[in-house]
Amino acid sequence: MTDAAPAPRPRSQGRAIWDQFRTHKGALFGLIVLCLLVLFVVIGPLVWQPEKLRVAEALKVRNLGPSWRFPLGTDQLGRDMLYRMMQAGKVSLAVGFIAMMIAIFVGTTIGVLAGYFRRLDGPLMRLTDMFLALPLVPLLLVMVMLFRDRIAGSLGPETGAFVLIVFAIGITSWMQAARIVRGEVLALREREYVLAARSIGAAPRRIIFRHILPNVISPVMVAATLGVAEAIITESVLSFLGLGFPPDFPTWGRLLYDGLQYMQLYPERVLWPGLAISLTVLAVNYIGDGLRDALDPRIRGR
Amino acid sequence: MLTFTLRRLLLAIPTLLFISLVIFLLVDLAPGSPMSEIPLTVPPEVRQKMIEAMGADQPVLVRYLLWLRQFFWVEPATLIDGWFGTSLAGGEQRILSWQTRSPVFTMIGQRIPQTLTVVGTAYLLGVLIALPIGIYSAYRQYSWFDQAGTLFAMIGFSVPTFFTGTLLIIIFAVWLPWFPTKYDTNLTVTDWQSFVQQVRQMALPVLTLALANAAAISRYMRSSMLDNMGQDYVRTARAKGMSERTVVLKHVLRNSLIPVVTVIALGVPAIFGGAIITENLFGVNGIGAALILAIHASDLPTVQTLAFIFAVLIVLFNLIADILYGLLDPRIRYD
Numbered sequence: 001m002t003d004a005a006p007a008p009r010p011r012s013q014g015r016a017i018w019d020q021f022r023t024h025k026g027a028l029f030g031l032i033v034l035c036l037l038v039l040f041v042v043i044g045p046l047v048w049q050p051e052k053l054r055v056a057e058a059l060k061v062r063n064l065g066p067s068w069r070f071p072l073g074t075d076q077l078g079r080d081m082l083y084r085m086m087q088a089g090k091v092s093l094a095v096g097f098i099a100m101m102i103a104i105f106v107g108t109t110i111g112v113l114a115g116y117f118r119r120l121d122g123p124l125m126r127l128t129d130m131f132l133a134l135p136l137v138p139l140l141l142v143m144v145m146l147f148r149d150r151i152a153g154s155l156g157p158e159t160g161a162f163v164l165i166v167f168a169i170g171i172t173s174w175m176q177a178a179r180i181v182r183g184e185v186l187a188l189r190e191r192e193y194v195l196a197a198r199s200i201g202a203a204p205r206r207i208i209f210r211h212i213l214p215n216v217i218s219p220v221m222v223a224a225t226l227g228v229a230e231a232i233i234t235e236s237v238l239s240f241l242g243l244g245f246p247p248d249f250p251t252w253g254r255l256l257y258d259g260l261q262y263m264q265l266y267p268e269r270v271l272w273p274g275l276a277i278s279l280t281v282l283a284v285n286y287i288g289d290g291l292r293d294a295l296d297p298r299i300r301g302r
Numbered sequence: 303m304l305t306f307t308l309r310r311l312l313l314a315i316p317t318l319l320f321i322s323l324v325i326f327l328l329v330d331l332a333p334g335s336p337m338s339e340i341p342l343t344v345p346p347e348v349r350q351k352m353i354e355a356m357g358a359d360q361p362v363l364v365r366y367l368l369w370l371r372q373f374f375w376v377e378p379a380t381l382i383d384g385w386f387g388t389s390l391a392g393g394e395q396r397i398l399s400w401q402t403r404s405p406v407f408t409m410i411g412q413r414i415p416q417t418l419t420v421v422g423t424a425y426l427l428g429v430l431i432a433l434p435i436g437i438y439s440a441y442r443q444y445s446w447f448d449q450a451g452t453l454f455a456m457i458g459f460s461v462p463t464f465f466t467g468t469l470l471i472i473i474f475a476v477w478l479p480w481f482p483t484k485y486d487t488n489l490t491v492t493d494w495q496s497f498v499q500q501v502r503q504m505a506l507p508v509l510t511l512a513l514a515n516a517a518a519i520s521r522y523m524r525s526s527m528l529d530n531m532g533q534d535y536v537r538t539a540r541a542k543g544m545s546e547r548t549v550v551l552k553h554v555l556r557n558s559l560i561p562v563v564t565v566i567a568l569g570v571p572a573i574f575g576g577a578i579i580t581e582n583l584f585g586v587n588g589i590g591a592a593l594i595l596a597i598h599a600s601d602l603p604t605v606q607t608l609a610f611i612f613a614v615l616i617v618l619f620n621l622i623a624d625i626l627y628g629l630l631d632p633r634i635r636y637d
Contacts (some may be wrong), residue, residue, distance in 0.1 A: 026456070128397045130320050133620070135612030137575045138593055142329055142605055233462050237579060240464045241594060260468065267472045274465035282460035 027290020041089035102170025111181025417588030427480030436523025491582020
């Protein structure tokens with residue numbers, strides 16, 4: 001239907017991708033939901049300032065239900081749940097995005113090296129296979145348990161937990177990206193334009209950055225989108241098992257874990273963070289789905 | 303086929319050694335080891351004795367080799383001794399838990415039936431739900447059933463198991479008191495009544511795990527069916543006048559199941575990993591709960607052994623999937 005436009009001017013690539021992306025209803029829904037969630041955690045704390053309560057006052061407002069004063073009620077220490085949801089969401093999303101960036105950086109580097117340099121292919125892919133055979137959840141739990149105190153000692157409990165968890169998730173989830181990139185690079189390096197670049201004496205570095213990397217962007221972007229969802233789930237699993245973030249620097253997973261004890265009396269304290277995690281992951285997965293279609297020139301209607 | 307299997311088995315050895323080394327070093331070189339958790343009030347000579355008793359004063363390499371020997375030689379030998387009354391192990395030291403001072407494998411042996419009952423039933427149920435959904439979604443592509451199946455799969459991918467589990471508890475154990483919230487490990491099935499009780503307490507954890515698995519497997523089944531539906535042999539079968547039922551359920555299904563079977567085999571280790579969460583949520587006393595317990599107690603030998611068992615499962619089922627693929631699909635020839 002986008003072809004029907006009578007404009008003779010050729011469309012830019014970004015425009016074409018956006019037009020295809022728009023036709024995917026789920027992806028559009030995902031984008032809107034994700035934007036709303038990002039607004040909620042970034043703008044929310046600026047708009048919604050909870051009143052500062054002294055300890056004696058906070059004790060009186062423990063375990064309240066929803067009201068105008070506390071739209072999502074309060075927790076067992078009299079803290080405003082809405083404000084905590086915003087704070088926790090900020091950390092959850094930040095962990096997801098930064099861990100994904102680490103994973104994509106490592107994965108792309110290893111994938112390009114393995115695909116472009118034949119000598120490195122064997123060892124690097126063996127390494128990838130071995131990483132794929134590692135039991136990730138137990139390993140992450142062990143890493144957090146063993147290094148938490150040491151890193152908290154040198155960086156402070158909040159930054160420490162953040163750096164440790166982001167780093168741990170990042171270096172254990174780059175394997176898919178590496179495999180995808182390697183496959184693409186293996187096909188690309190045999191193309192004529194790469195041969196042409198090599199024949200005029202371009203250095204491997206220049207060929208990789210100028211001719212190969214721009215062409216692997218689309219699969220990497222799809223992998224990155226799905227990686228965000230994966231990282232958010234992994235972080236919440238760690239927090240859920242009590243080995244994630246400290247309670248005064250919560251993520252959605254941690255809020256859920258804290259709410260579990262009061263589940264029978266105040267189920268909404270589990271429901272809100274759980275819904276937030278599920279919605280984020282669902283939105284991101286749908287965006288990934290839409291991006292895959294939109295970035296594939298064979299599907300994209302021209 | 304035999305040479306392929308042998309080659310893969312040989313290749314699995316360095317992989318497992320690498321993984322065991324990573325796990326061992328990670329756990330061993332970490333700063334938060336229990337040596338640092340002995341209270342400072344303990345006199346130095348007693349502290350020295352404690353460290354020696356745990357064998358923690360030896361160099362890393364010695365401890366690693368000792369652990370490998372215990373894992374691959376002493377433990378299987380003890381197992382065989384237990385079965386046949388031989389004395390292969392010769393009373394050598396087994397891997398001891400620092401929490402209980404008893405062999406880790408005894409504890410695993412006690413706990414693994416719990417895990418297997420819950421995880422096994424869940425996986426079986428998941429596959430049984432997923433296959434019909436996948437088949438019918440592919441047969442009626444883009445119908446409302448297919449759309450609903452897609453939505454179901456998307457939600458199944460996205461909602462983490464700990465949240466489905468809590469939701470199920472809130473709905474079916476708190477609001478509607480149909481099922482118990484906690485799993486009673488001590489229950490033994492002796493008569494009809496205890497059997498019903500066992501089924502009731504297994505319902506929620508099994509459903510949690512089954513839904514998560516069904517989502518992924520139904521997608522694989524659907525796409526595999528779709529790949530086969532357009533093939534020439536399907537048109538031939540229809541042209542011969544075979545009933546639609548025979549065409550879909552015999553000709554197409556058999557060929558479509560080949561990749562799905564390997565996916566099912568590959569999913570087995572992942573479900574053990576997922577069981578860590580479910581076991582903790584429902585209080586199933588399996589190996590996943592044991593891992594968390596050992597982590598919180600800094601019980602390094604148990605953590606190392608359990609993590610390595612998870613790794614062995616992954617390598618083993620990768621191998622099984624590859625071999626199954628070769629056995630089921632005559633077009634695949636590894637040699």
